[in-house]
Amino acid sequence: MGSVDHCLAGVTVGSGHNINKTAGLNIISSMPNLQHTQNKIVIGDDGYVLEDVPHLSDYIPNLPTYPNPLQDNPSYSVVKQYFVNVDDAVAQKIVVHKNSPRGKHFRRAGPRQKVYFEPDDVYACIVTCGGLCPGLNTVTREIVCGLYHMYGVSRVVGIDGGYRGFYSKNTIPLTPKVVNDIHKRGGTILGTSRGGHVTKKIVDSIQDRGMNQVYIIGGDGTQRGAAVIFEEIRRRGLNVAVAGIPKTIDNDIPVIDKSFGFDSAVEEAQRAISAAHVEATSFENGIGVVKLMGRDSGFIAMYATLASRDVDCCLIPESPFYLEGHGGLFEYIERRLKENGHMVIVIAEGAGQGLVSESLKSTDPSGNKLLPDVGLWISERIKEHFLKQKKMVINLKYIDPTYMIRAIPSNASDNVYCTLLAQSAVHGAMAGYTGFTVGPVNGRHAYIPFNRIIEKQNKVVITDRMWARLLSSTNQPSFLRTRDIIKENKEEEPPTQLANDSTSTDENSVEKQILC
Numbered sequence: 001m002g003s004v005d006h007c008l009a010g011v012t013v014g015s016g017h018n019i020n021k022t023a024g025l026n027i028i029s030s031m032p033n034l035q036h037t038q039n040k041i042v043i044g045d046d047g048y049v050l051e052d053v054p055h056l057s058d059y060i061p062n063l064p065t066y067p068n069p070l071q072d073n074p075s076y077s078v079v080k081q082y083f084v085n086v087d088d089a090v091a092q093k094i095v096v097h098k099n100s101p102r103g104k105h106f107r108r109a110g111p112r113q114k115v116y117f118e119p120d121d122v123y124a125c126i127v128t129c130g131g132l133c134p135g136l137n138t139v140t141r142e143i144v145c146g147l148y149h150m151y152g153v154s155r156v157v158g159i160d161g162g163y164r165g166f167y168s169k170n171t172i173p174l175t176p177k178v179v180n181d182i183h184k185r186g187g188t189i190l191g192t193s194r195g196g197h198v199t200k201k202i203v204d205s206i207q208d209r210g211m212n213q214v215y216i217i218g219g220d221g222t223q224r225g226a227a228v229i230f231e232e233i234r235r236r237g238l239n240v241a242v243a244g245i246p247k248t249i250d251n252d253i254p255v256i257d258k259s260f261g262f263d264s265a266v267e268e269a270q271r272a273i274s275a276a277h278v279e280a281t282s283f284e285n286g287i288g289v290v291k292l293m294g295r296d297s298g299f300i301a302m303y304a305t306l307a308s309r310d311v312d313c314c315l316i317p318e319s320p321f322y323l324e325g326h327g328g329l330f331e332y333i334e335r336r337l338k339e340n341g342h343m344v345i346v347i348a349e350g351a352g353q354g355l356v357s358e359s360l361k362s363t364d365p366s367g368n369k370l371l372p373d374v375g376l377w378i379s380e381r382i383k384e385h386f387l388k389q390k391k392m393v394i395n396l397k398y399i400d401p402t403y404m405i406r407a408i409p410s411n412a413s414d415n416v417y418c419t420l421l422a423q424s425a426v427h428g429a430m431a432g433y434t435g436f437t438v439g440p441v442n443g444r445h446a447y448i449p450f451n452r453i454i455e456k457q458n459k460v461v462i463t464d465r466m467w468a469r470l471l472s473s474t475n476q477p478s479f480l481r482t483r484d485i486i487k488e489n490k491e492e493e494p495p496t497q498l499a500n501d502s503t504s505t506d507e508n509s510v511e512k513q514i515l516c
């Protein structure tokens, strides 16, 4: 197979579709949906597709290149094949069938032999946006240290308080010394915020300050903001690399295996579940209710439940439930109390919103819907049903640890993960890639175009095996009434991933809709 590196001659990026044949590959550039986003798609043999990321040389001609300083770095120069091959790509789909097409791929992350920035010319900035998440400081630390120790870049600053800090605050100087200990702290030393994304002001600030590498750490909203910043930078023809690092405690970013901080949060959630279990087992008909984060995706609740084994019922936004009648929650609670004398319920903050009559009908400054407290609501409904209507003794304790699980420092494995993410982002920007989000796809770090990250949210697929594992672990009802199940479309391919199928990015997963 021929080279699929960004520097292939003859790639035309523009409106409509342009197909060029180079070394047996079709390179298609398209801008189908988004007004400005131009997708770089390379098609090879046997159904091979590379969804490539933009490169500075796509819109700035004759950019000089330099040997990667890592080749003289004593720690790295001994590594065989340290530099990523120009052809290396990461497959999105790893479970394949005989004769099935090779499918979609992303450019593999990692250091390249040539870089597009002289270390002395680099002026990098880092911004953290959206809600908190364990590991934010670790990523910040490792971008600073990666730039400094691997590439000899010493001009790095932090943007104070999220996107609005670009145009309303002074920058925060960052050196390896300044960031040395920050990974041991929760939160973000740079500050964060919601709202305040004014593209023109942000890019003016980047341009006026002469910044040429922008590292943007944040969730789906942040990555949308990063995509807009990248488009404006490209429109102005600036030699500025924009790298996104996905952050979300909800694990709702698609394509990547998992977001950083998620494991730490699940681990911390165990403490709340254990407390709920202790309370529940110590009183007659004790019920412990724990509310966990997860606005639209129930991953934290699902994994915390699976990890704990103390949970009798897990309620998530993707799986509608009902309270009264046959197969409903009240019936299940009564049965469980009779069997065990206690029970623990975990509920994600976005679960059952259709049942909660009170609606706040307001949004946060980023436009995210504000949700009424479903934990409180369900606790009241359970008490009303059993204490008042059934005159049954119950002792319900409601625990809301939502902010506690995201304010902690990252655990050991998240720290390693954050380090790899940061280094992958640094390698990509130094190599001149831009307009990308970095993340692991089937265990290998890859550069993923923004449009793939922002086009949809990652959700628990309740017809996948992971949710089935949960149901069989808790023994809770599925809350699916026969009439609610839409028959599976036989023509659609079944899900192909097994172990991590619920977090999978498998586009062929059959996401069956449940009628309510």
Ligand SMILES: Nc1ncnc2c1ncn2[C@@H]1O[C@H](COP(=O)(O)OP(=O)(O)OP(=O)(O)O)[C@@H](O)[C@H]1O
Residues within 6 Å of the ligand: 129, 130, 131, 132, 162, 163, 164, 193, 194, 195, 196, 197, 218, 219, 220, 221, 222, 223, 224, 225, 226, 228, 247, 248, 249, 250, 365, 366, 368
């Ligand atoms: N469509 C968009 N275009 C430009 N900027 C956006 C867009 N959506 C969100 N942003 C900006 O991104 C920042 C973070 O967004 P948001 O508050 O939704 O958090 P997030 O990045 O999704 O993280 P999380 O949901 O995990 O807390 C905000 O400053 C917001 O203004």
Ligand SMILES: O=P(O)(O)OC[C@H]1O[C@](O)(CO)[C@@H](O)[C@@H]1O
Residues within 6 Å of the ligand: 130, 131, 132, 219, 248, 249, 250, 293, 294, 295, 349, 364, 406
């Ligand atoms: O109260 P805040 O800071 O807006 O954040 C709450 C939201 O942030 C998240 O943790 C996502 O980062 C959601 O789970 C939650 O709904």
Ligand SMILES: [Mg+2]
Residues within 6 Å of the ligand: 130, 219, 220, 221, 248
């Ligand atoms: Mg978000």
